[in-house]
Amino acid sequence: MPTGLSLHIGLNKVDPARYDGWDGRLLACENDARDMAELARRAGFGDTTLMTPDGTVDNVTAELRKAAARLTDGDIFLFTYSGHGGQVPDRTGPDDEPDDFDETLVLFDRQFLDDELHEELRRFDEGVRILALLDCCHSGSAVESVQGVISPMAMEAHFQTSDPQQLEAASRLMPVVRQQQIYDRDQGFFDELQRTLKNRDGQKPGPGVVLISACQDNQLASDGPVNGAFTETLLRVWDRGAFRGGHRAFHRTIQGRMPATQSPNFYTTGAPAAGFLRQRPFTV
Template sequence: MPTGLSLHIGLNSVDPSKYGGWAGRLRACENDARDMADLARGVGFGDTTLMTSEGTVKNVTAELRKAATRLKKGDIFLFTYSGHGGQVPDAPGPDVEEDDFDETLVLFDRQMLDDELYAEFQRFEEGVRIVSLLDSCHSGSGIESVSEILNPAAMEAQFGTSDPDQLEAGFRAMPLLRQTEIYERDKDFFLQLQQDLKSANGNGRKPTALLISGCQDNQFSMDGSQNGAFTGALLDVWSNGSFRGGYRQFHRAIQRKLPVTQSPNLYLTGEPGAEFLDQKPFTV
């Protein structure tokens, strides 16, 4: 019988000493992690949670590697993250990303590059099904303020306010100015890390993985009082397990519950087969 393991990360803040005095306070990310762990446990996964100060790059990497060691072909790994998202310029080279940026998970002690997460997924044995759910922002580098891309009337109708300060506080994006300051401070570190990751490339193997993200790379994910907007919509669609359909249908149903300003993305790597994609989500 297949084995299912899951890792759930929820950060309601980060270490201000690592982010130039910015604490990045949010409300619902730990709730998201707890609720997703409950969901996973209910369908037969072994679950691990890392909350706020536990959500360091070292701890996340260690848990990913534990799972990669344990899981074999036919098993499944579920990875969920709720917290801030950021971007850093991609390193020059032939494999530069289309938007010229690496998206990041803003972990407690530093940003973790999407390439780092991908490299950890490459450690999993071929044939392990990987499902990743990211409830975070991936805001574009040219965006200086939420108010510049969001229509005030739409924001008033959706969130009850169009005040930029209140809206900024409700989005899971590292402020652009803070991103720029931290990148300039840590530029040499990130450039070396990006180059090392591109050189290693996990022997070129693509993991069998699918991602459903909270939004597009140039959009924002909303925080909330109980859950993030994406996680809340996902839990509503899941409906305590009564959902019927595969991952594509699951993604579209979540999309329909969110506004056009936050459009979840379905991204596949390693060409997951129809058997995987057509399974009811979270099938061990």
């Protein structure tokens, strides 16, 4: 019988000592992690949660490597993250990131590059099924830039405000000014990390990964009083296991219940098997 393992990360704030005084306070991310861990347990997964102070790069990496060492062909890994999203400039060349930025998960002690996450996922056996659900802003775009794409009326309807400072508080976007400050401070570290990861790219074929994320690159992911907007909708669509479609249908149903200002994205890396894509989500 296949084995299912899951890792759920929820950060309601970050370490201000590592982010130049910014604590990134949010409301619902720990609830998201707890609720996704409960969903995973009900579906037959073993679950691990890392809440706010434990959501460090070392802890996340260690848990990913534990799962990779245990799971083999035919097993499944579920990875969920709720917290801030950010970006850092990609200095490794135009063929790596078309938008010249690496997206990041804003972990408790530092930003975790998407390339780092991909590197860890490549440690898994090629036959392991991986589903990643990310409830965060991926674009790292300035609120002003987002307002150029989404009308003030739409912003008002989705976030009940169009004021940039209030939008930062209501969404899971790491403030762009803060992103730039942190990058300027740590540029040497990130540049070297990107070069190292790029040199390793493609050395080992990785498993197929299905990613369903909270929003498109030019949108913001909304926080909430109980759950993030994406996680709340996902849980309603799942309906304690009543949902019976495959991964693409799951994404489309969630997307259909979200406002136009936050449209969840469906993305794959590697080559997920057609059977996995058709499979009901969270099937061990």
